[in-house]
Amino acid sequence: MGPQYSATISVDMENFNQLLDVDPISRRARVQAGMQGVDLEAALKPHGLSLRHYPQSFPCVTVGGMIVTRAGGHFATGYTHIDELVESTRLITPGGVIESRPLPGSGAGPSADRMVCGSEGVFGILSEAWLRLQQRPTWRSSASIRFDNMMAATEAVREISQAGLYPSNCRVLDEMEVALNRVADEACALLVLGFESAHHSVNHCMQLAIEIVERHGGRVGPEGVQHNAQHSDQSANAAESWRNAFIRMPYWRNELTAYGVIADTFETAITWDKFNAFYQGVIKELGKTISELTNRKYALSCRFTHVYPDGPAPYFTFYAVGDEHGDLNRALAIWKQIKQRSMELVAELGGTVTHHHAVGRDHRFGYQQQTSMLYRQGLAGFKAQCDPKGIMNPGALIDPIDKAIGLRGVMQTNE
Numbered sequence: 001m002g003p004q005y006s007a008t009i010s011v012d013m014e015n016f017n018q019l020l021d022v023d024p025i026s027r028r029a030r031v032q033a034g035m036q037g038v039d040l041e042a043a044l045k046p047h048g049l050s051l052r053h054y055p056q057s058f059p060c061v062t063v064g065g066m067i068v069t070r071a072g073g074h075f076a077t078g079y080t081h082i083d084e085l086v087e088s089t090r091l092i093t094p095g096g097v098i099e100s101r102p103l104p105g106s107g108a109g110p111s112a113d114r115m116v117c118g119s120e121g122v123f124g125i126l127s128e129a130w131l132r133l134q135q136r137p138t139w140r141s142s143a144s145i146r147f148d149n150m151m152a153a154t155e156a157v158r159e160i161s162q163a164g165l166y167p168s169n170c171r172v173l174d175e176m177e178v179a180l181n182r183v184a185d186e187a188c189a190l191l192v193l194g195f196e197s198a199h200h201s202v203n204h205c206m207q208l209a210i211e212i213v214e215r216h217g218g219r220v221g222p223e224g225v226q227h228n229a230q231h232s233d234q235s236a237n238a239a240e241s242w243r244n245a246f247i248r249m250p251y252w253r254n255e256l257t258a259y260g261v262i263a264d265t266f267e268t269a270i271t272w273d274k275f276n277a278f279y280q281g282v283i284k285e286l287g288k289t290i291s292e293l294t295n296r297k298y299a300l301s302c303r304f305t306h307v308y309p310d311g312p313a314p315y316f317t318f319y320a321v322g323d324e325h326g327d328l329n330r331a332l333a334i335w336k337q338i339k340q341r342s343m344e345l346v347a348e349l350g351g352t353v354t355h356h357h358a359v360g361r362d363h364r365f366g367y368q369q370q371t372s373m374l375y376r377q378g379l380a381g382f383k384a385q386c387d388p389k390g391i392m393n394p395g396a397l398i399d400p401i402d403k404a405i406g407l408r409g410v411m412q413t414n415e
């Protein structure tokens, strides 16, 4: 337990909502941290520019929130985390201001921006940032590809991710995810594949990717390959059905919880060499845990949200009966055990506790499993400089206890 506080202050960033500068030559903008993603896109549109960073929570995110949680956007490859779109930051801490220079790149020591991205408010408040922008795409190509099973799809996607093709969308859905979201009329794993560019046609990239997937037994879905497809009224398109389901998905949880149903997700990243064992291990072991805790049928599914040349970012969703009489306290107790087991499994099997959902309080256990004590002591030492009284977002990421241990550690190292 951390120290008790006699008061809590919430800082409302709503009025830090301005687009301060747009530089169309270097394609970047200076933005206040309280600006909502939706408003930023609207303000950039007349300039023909876009951040093109759309987390699933896009309708309600702020620029500051995305940066300090290291949000992951919709791009499956290339610029996935917002880190890559941050050129400089201005952090207001109780100990003073930390500001970095807006530069295209710099090799000058550990980057101050790296301390801000993912800091989750524990060092200070991000007031503004320079962000790298993109032109709005005019060329698009998309397709959905069916595979007999998840492993065949995984092998195809590994080859695509290592071929330098950089699809903007490359989501693999396992058989359960396909069934739950009803995006195909047969039992299969599905790859939703898309390319986009503001500069050139991407048809050739799609062609090369199709050659790869067909070598791995993939079959292009009945809607075929769609070039320059806009997200519109293509109701027969599996990619479009998936996109609609994807946007609605998180809101099911709000409905289901009221009926005592546990619906939650956890996401991670793992290297390709470990993926098969990782996937089988999570599906088997977490399934066992859910089954033992609830004594009922459950659903546990997986999709890739992002893929890198060295591995995918699998995203798991589970539905379980917490209490059939709607006892929410019982459901909450069961959820906590499932959540804890998911973190243990992810850590044991070699993954990260979060690829883009941040650490906060729920993932503290997993964060400690995957980081060394010395590193956390270093963070605590930095926090002590920025926030000597430990008032900034206590309990998130690292807490005052870590801070005390950290200070002792730093002093011992210096002696």
Ligand SMILES: Cc1cc2nc3c(=O)[nH]c(=O)nc-3n(C[C@H](O)[C@H](O)[C@H](O)COP(=O)(O)OP(=O)(O)OC[C@H]3O[C@@H](n4cnc5c(N)ncnc54)[C@H](O)[C@@H]3O)c2cc1C
Residues within 6 Å of the ligand: 013, 033, 034, 054, 055, 056, 057, 060, 061, 062, 063, 064, 065, 066, 067, 068, 069, 070, 071, 072, 073, 120, 121, 122, 124, 125, 126, 127, 250, 251, 356, 357, 358, 393, 396
């Ligand atoms: C339905 C749903 C879907 C989601 N999908 C995604 C997804 O696809 N990708 C993804 O990355 N995440 C996702 N998330 C998680 C979350 O929405 C994102 O991480 C988002 O970036 C958080 O931004 P926010 O503005 O909502 O921050 P908040 O939730 O308001 O804040 C997050 C943390 O940052 C701190 N903070 C916020 N602003 C500042 C600031 N200016 N300075 C210092 N600290 C600050 C807060 O104190 C808090 O600790 C999802 C969440 C939900 C509920």
